[in-house]
Amino acid sequence: MISSAVRDRGRTRARSGRRAALVAAVVSTVAAGMVVAFAGTASAGTTLATAAAEKGRYFGAAVAAHKLSDTTYVGILNREFNSVTPENEMKIDATEPQQGQFTFANADRIVNHARANGMAVRGHTLAWHSQQPSWMQNMSGTALRQAMLNHVTQVATYYRGKIHSWDVVNEAFADGNTGARRDSNLQRTGNDWIEAAFRAARAADPGAKLCYNDYNTDGQNAKSNAVYAMVQDFKARGVPIDCVGFQSHFNSASPVPADYQANLQRFANLGVDVQITELDIEGSGTAQANSYATVVKACLAVARCTGITVWGIRDTDSWRASGTPLLFDGNGTKKPAYTATLDALNGGTPVPTTTPPPTTPGPTTPPPTSPPPSGGCAASMTVQTWTGGFVATIRVTAGAAGTNGWTTSVTLPSGATVVNAWNSQRSGDTGTVRFSNVAYNGQLAPGQVTEFGFQATGVPPAGSPSCAAS
Secondary structure (H helix, E strand, O other): OOOOOEEEOOEEEOOOOHHHHHHHHHHHHHHOOOOOOOOOOOOOOOOHHHHHHOOOOEEEEEEOHHHHHOHHHHHHHHHHOOEEEEOOOOOHHHHOOEOOEOOOHHHHHHHHHHHHOOOEEEEEEEEEOOOOOHHHHOOOHHHHHHHHHHHHHHHHHHOOOOOOEEEEEEOOEOOOOOOOEOOOOOHHHOOOHHHHHHHHHHHHOOOOEEEEEEOOOOOOOHHHHHHHHHHHHHHHHOOOOOEEEEOOEEOOOOOOOOOHHHHHHHHHOOOOEEEEEEEEEOOOHHHHHHHHHHHHHHHHHOOOEEEEEEOOOEHHHOOOHHHOOOOEOOOOOEOHHHHHHHHHHHHOOOOOOOOOOOOOOOOOEOOOOOOOOOOOEEEEEEEEEEOOEEEEEEEEEEOOOOEOOEEEEEEOOOOOEEEEEEOOEEEOOOOEEEEEOOOOOOOEOOOOEEEEEEEEEOOOOOOOOEEEEO
16 A cells, blocks of 8 residues: 555555466456366466466556556566556545546556456555545545545446455554554544445445455454454444455564464454455565565465455565565566565465355344244334435345345435445335345345345435335
């Protein structure tokens, strides 16, 4: 993450024929949200991309649009990587410099290059307290919340179907031992702002994985525990989250923690993928090489660690250039860290074919202890409002006979319009809007519940939704 002021473990930092077929197959499968395995004994990959692909992973790099005219840079990118992350070109100040005026030219340049070369794209980032344009920095409260949700919706919709994973929310937790949320203008709009951003992203780009991304969470500590608790809560309540990103910026003062692999595994055990999103390790020689190998081996040991992205290509491209933290030197020559990384990838075991895909929908909750409703189903609604709009969450409870499907109806006041919805199919945008189940949440046991939601402009409805079961 290139940021004007990001803390790294208490230290202030400033941030500004065969391969094609194999990589294309993995990128296609990964983009569909699946993990692959290869039959038989895989041969040793000769590049980072092919070696990672043989283990069902991607190996990516952060890319700057203006460097795509550098032939050495592009040559390494096209040869060695099968995933890209725009360094700055998809951040808020780059994509919406003036409120309501979106520009995607630089981000498009990266996305188009990636797609033309069979690479996946990680979208970075939709909602963040940093690198906000001045108009957003000067906003607060409900106006800011609405502007944030509009930004998420517009950017994710524009790139719908082209993004493998979105860093939906970035760096929302504070450093230190409190486990608290970071005090930011977004946080001050309400503690549910992260959930709202994820729901908006799911509605806008339902095929992409949705990630929370942060730094200083590589081992178990107060900050990573707080992120863990949030993910656990989101999974329990059906908030759409598919993955957690670990930035993994290391140096001699903050090395790879001893519990790095165990920390990745505990998050994976929650039912989300884990991704190493911004890897760089300051140093040189054997020590740096060993640290890179440790990180790669940890990822390969966790079935749901689906990929690794290094934050830059050559040392001179890095925001930490003086620390020579990457796999290629300034001339584009492979370093010992490159060899160690490639050897670690080739030494890993392919992921098992039984590895489940990421859980796009949240699970339904267990049956309540109270008796189920007497009818086919019942629906209740909670609403979060701001000036000019609202988000509604609707809870559907199956009746005594259970359901094979359900439909709820909500009558909106005059002037209210639905702009997106999640975990449901909708018919209409104004007046009486009908929402029906999707494939994964229609069949409910007696008394079982599921939730869906929608975002709308205008004033929320006063009455309760109706529900009909099939």
